[in-house]
Amino acid sequence: MKFFIDTANLSDIQEAADLGILDGVTTNPSLMAKEGISGDQAVKDHYVKICELVDGDVSAEVISTDFEGIVQEGEVLAQLAPNIVVKVPMIRDGVKALRHFYDHGIRTNCTLVFSPGQAILAAKAGATYLSPFIGRIDDITWDGMSLIREIAEIYAIQGYETEILAASIRSSKHIVESAKSGADVITAPLKPILGLLNHPLTDIGLAKFLADHKKANA
Numbered sequence: 001m002k003f004f005i006d007t008a009n010l011s012d013i014q015e016a017a018d019l020g021i022l023d024g025v026t027t028n029p030s031l032m033a034k035e036g037i038s039g040d041q042a043v044k045d046h047y048v049k050i051c052e053l054v055d056g057d058v059s060a061e062v063i064s065t066d067f068e069g070i071v072q073e074g075e076v077l078a079q080l081a082p083n084i085v086v087k088v089p090m091i092r093d094g095v096k097a098l099r100h101f102y103d104h105g106i107r108t109n110c111t112l113v114f115s116p117g118q119a120i121l122a123a124k125a126g127a128t129y130l131s132p133f134i135g136r137i138d139d140i141t142w143d144g145m146s147l148i149r150e151i152a153e154i155y156a157i158q159g160y161e162t163e164i165l166a167a168s169i170r171s172s173k174h175i176v177e178s179a180k181s182g183a184d185v186i187t188a189p190l191k192p193i194l195g196l197l198n199h200p201l202t203d204i205g206l207a208k209f210l211a212d213h214k215k216a217n218a
């Protein structure tokens with residue numbers, strides 16, 4: 001399973017990259033706004049900076065919601081760096097654009113996916129990645145992880161090549177459950193990724209090893 005970080009924060013991206021486990025980055029307009037990035041050129045410059053930090057795919061989201069606009073924006077984004085993946089919303093014109101990008105060799109991430117039907121459409125249209133939003137489904141007391149399992153089953157039966165990118169991950173447990181449920185990729189903020197490190201028995205065990213070593217070498 002690949003690990004992407006879900007942020008536009010350069011120091012978080014650097015920290016995850018330094019850990020040696022980072023395969024890519026996902027962003028969205030909310031995450032860009034959170035970093036105070038606004039204006040067309042500033043957004044593009046920020047994507048270029050992210051692409052330089054990471055040896056892996058970087059999802060850059062379009063703002064347009066009509067076919068022509070999505071295509072025009074996506075083509076500009078794709079030219080910023082070879083590792084840009086154009087993030088396209090799961091709407092009618094988005095599906096059309098996914099097919100257009102596929103036919104023109106531009107890789108895509110279909111975002112805002114909440115149902116197996118949407119997942120089938122995106123795969124049919126040739127999306128490179130599919131982003132089901134686990135946390136937002138849990139937020140309304142449905143089961144985000146069961147959507148990942150359903151999509152994984154459908155994609156396996158149908159032989160679809162689109163990669164399932166579990167998104168809207170809120171906890172380390174979400175990451176572990178995504179791995180069990182058949183996600184090809186997870187994207188998460190830094191905190192749930194680093195949370196995977198933690199176990200009290202590791203801390204207790206390490207403290208004991210170090211104390212014993214100190215005693216033996218006193």
Ligand code: G3P
Pocket residue numbers: 006026028131133135136167168169170187
């Ligand atoms: O990758 C999508 C993600 O950024 C959405 O996460 O926590 O806003 O639902 P969240």
